[in-house]
Structures are given as C-alpha cells and as structure tokens.
Amino acid sequence: MDAASLARAADAAAAHERRCLLCEHRCGADRAAGQLGPCRAGTEARVFRHRVEHGEEPELVPSHLFYLSGCDLRCAFCIAEERAFDPRIGTPLDAPFLRRALEWGRARGARNLQWVGGEPTIHLPAILRAMAGAGELPPIVWKTDLHATPEALRLLAGVVDVQVADFKFGNDACAARIAGVPRYVEIVTRNLLLVSASTRLIVRHLLLPGHFECCFLGIVRWLADHLPGARVSIRDGYLPKWQARHHADLRSPLPADAGSLARREAALLGLDVVE
Amino acid sequence: MSDVRREPRRQMTADDESLTSELVIGADGRVHVFGTSLAILEALDAIGVRGDAVRARLAAASATVAPPTTAAGGS
Numbered sequence: 346m347d348a349a350s351l352a353r354a355a356d357a358a359a360a361h362e363r364r365c366l367l368c369e370h371r372c373g374a375d376r377a378a379g380q381l382g383p384c385r386a387g388t389e390a391r392v393f394r395h396r397v398e399h400g401e402e403p404e405l406v407p408s409h410l411f412y413l414s415g416c417d418l419r420c421a422f423c424i425a426e427e428r429a430f431d432p433r434i435g436t437p438l439d440a441p442f443l444r445r446a447l448e449w450g451r452a453r454g455a456r457n458l459q460w461v462g463g464e465p466t467i468h469l470p471a472i473l474r475a476m477a478g479a480g481e482l483p484p485i486v487w488k489t490d491l492h493a494t495p496e497a498l499r500l501l502a503g504v505v506d507v508q509v510a511d512f513k514f515g516n517d518a519c520a521a522r523i524a525g526v527p528r529y530v531e532i533v534t535r536n537l538l539l540v541s542a543s544t545r546l547i548v549r550h551l552l553l554p555g556h557f558e559c560c561f562l563g564i565v566r567w568l569a570d571h572l573p574g575a576r577v578s579i580r581d582g583y584l585p586k587w588q589a590r591h592h593a594d595l596r597s598p599l600p601a602d603a604g605s606l607a608r609r610e611a612a613l614l615g616l617d618v619v620e
Numbered sequence: 621m622s623d624v625r626r627e628p629r630r631q632m633t634a635d636d637e638s639l640t641s642e643l644v645i646g647a648d649g650r651v652h653v654f655g656t657s658l659a660i661l662e663a664l665d666a667i668g669v670r671g672d673a674v675r676a677r678l679a680a681a682s683a684t685v686a687p688p689t690t691a692a693g694g695s
Binding site: 403 | 646648650652653654655658661673676677678679681
C-alpha cells in the first residue's frame with residue numbers, strides 16, 4: 346500500500362477517535378475529547394520498546410518489533426505487565442520517530458515491521474498516520490489479540506501482510522475469569538475466519554498451566570475443523586507474572602514436557618506447527 | 621468510561637530495552653528468553669537449548685541477505 350493509500354486509511358480510521366469501535370468492547374469513547382474507554386487510550390500511541398527480534402517464528406525473523414503500551418484485554422498473566430495496560434508509557438509514535446527507528450532496524454537486518462502491544466489495534470489511527478509519513482516500509486506484521494471489530498479489520502485489509510493472532514482461551518469461562526472479557530470464543534473465531542480469507546495468518550497459543558483440556562485442545566480442534574492446515578505457533582514459555590498469583594491455576598510454571606506434548610497433538614490434527 | 625484526561629506520568633525512551641534481553645532460568649533448568657538477539661540465539665545453539673527451534677531461526681537470520689521492502693508495506 347502506498348503512502349497516499351495509507352493516509353486515506355488513516356483518515357478513515359480517525360472516525361474511531363471520535364466514537365471508538367475498534368475493539369469488541371465497542372465503548373464508543375470520544376477519545377479526541379479525552380474520554381477513556383476500557384483500554385484508557387487517547388489519540389496518541391506510545392512505543393515502550395522497539396528492537397530486532399530473532400525469537401519469532403522462523404519465517405518472520407529478524408523482525409523489528411514495536412511494542413505499544415495500552416491494551417483492550419486484561420490478561421492476568423501478561424508478560425508485559427504494567428506497560429501493556431498503561432497507554433501513557435513510552436515515546437509518542439509519529440512519522441519521524443518511525444522513520445528513524447526503521448532505519449535503525451534495517452541496518453540490523455530486520456525484514457519486516459511488526460506491531461505488537463499491549464494491543465496495536467486500539468492505536469490503529471495513530472499507527473496508520475505514522476506509517477503514511479514514514480517513507481519506504483518493509484512488509485507489515487500485525488500481532489494481535491484478535492478482539493477487534495470487523496470495522497477495524499476492514500481498515501487493516503491491504504495494509505498488513507501477516508497477522509499473528511493470539512488464540513488465548515478455548516472457552517468463554519476461562520476468558521472471562523482470566524482476561525475479563527465476554528464472548529471471547531465467538532469474537533476470536535469470527536475474526537480468524539475473516540482474517541484468514543485475506544491475509545497470511547499465524548495463530549499463536551501460549552500454553553497455560555492446567556489449561557490443556559479446557560483451552561489448548563478446544564483451540565487446536567477448532568482450528569483443525571475450520572482452518573485445516575493452519576500455521577500454529579505453540580508457546581511454552583509461560584511464567585507466572587503480573588496478576589497470575591491471584592489465580593490458583595496460574596501460579597506454577599508449565600510442566601517441562603507440555604510444549605512437546607501440545608505440538609505433537611496439534612501436528613496429529615493436521616495443523617502446520619511452528620518448530 | 622470516564623472523562624479524565626491524564627497527563628503522561630512516566631516518559632520512557634523507546635529504545636530503553638532495545639538492546640537488552642531478560643533470561644530466566646527456572647527451577648527445572650529451563651531457560652526462558654525475553655528479547656532474543658542474534659547473539660543470544662547463537663549462545664543458545666552453542667549450549668544445545670531447543671536445538672531444532674534455535675537452528676531454524678539461525679538459518680532464517682543467515683538467509684537474510686538484504687531486508688525485502690515494498691513501496692510502503694501492505695500486500
């Protein structure tokens with residue numbers, strides 16, 4: 346997408362700064378007037394870290410990750426902790442900052458620009474504005490909780506080359522208890538089908554202790570049924586962080602063999618499992 | 621929803637953590653890496669941690685002769 350198209354997309358996205366319907370909280374906040382919805386974000390996006398990562402999926406590395414503060418979910422185990430939830434943290438994102446940072450990343454071999462969070466979708470207007478003015482861009486990767494509205498996903502179509510989508514919970518009860526979000530499975534599965542129709546997709550799942558049956562199996566079975574052969578990245582690096590201590594099931598690390606068991610199960614279901 | 625416009629209470633520079641990584645070694649000996657640089661990947665390969673996964677990423681990194689670009693992103 347060229348700069349003019351990105352600028353038009355940014356203009357369209359700006360409507361959500363007056364009545365925000367970017368995520369499925371659908372709070373309608375007038376962010377430009379200072380109203381705060383559940384994510385607490387205003388109109389400015391802030392980057393609390395950017396770096397060239399080699400630990401992502403092999404097809405993405407080296408990837409230049411831009412971590413934006415602020416999120417629409419409240420996952421108790423979030424590894425980014427406070428930085429993920431407080432959109433006041435970090436350096437304001439604008440085109441000159443992004444241009445300089447991308448030059449830094451290119452010099453270190455980065456092959457793409459990856460927006461991560463928190464959750465980048467809540468900052469879609471600011472991200473599009475920054476990209477429109479940043480000059481030549483590498484391919485764009487969008488790492489998301491996929492709690493977006495179809496309206497937000499439409500704005501991303503044609504902008505993003507790869508969506509890396511977290512599928513965190515296999516049922517609504519776990520999602521409500523651990524992330525404080527209703528209708529989780531309905532929303533994420535709807536969005537996975539929408540995104541997969543137009544964009545290259547990698548589905549990520551962080552294994553949680555004690556959630557093999559209720560979450561992991563539900564997720565991989567849904568993927569096998571509805572997105573057969575989907576590219577799946579199973580993460581086994583869970584550590585009890587942030588508010589995990591408040592949940593008895595989240596206080597322990599994973600069993601050492603959890604990752605290999607889960608990858609084997611996913612492969613048996615015909616999914617394309619990332620090593 | 622609230623109407624309280626808040627001022628940023630903390631300013632971090634964006635690259636505060638760009639050149640650092642965090643390694644956590646669990647009680648069971650597993651190594652958790654947050655922020656994997658090429659040097660760390662090479663170190664993990666040398667000590668035999670997650671062999672196939674590490675080697676796949678090293679191969680991908682070494683295959684990057686020049687970063688591919690498009691006119692302005694998108695597909």
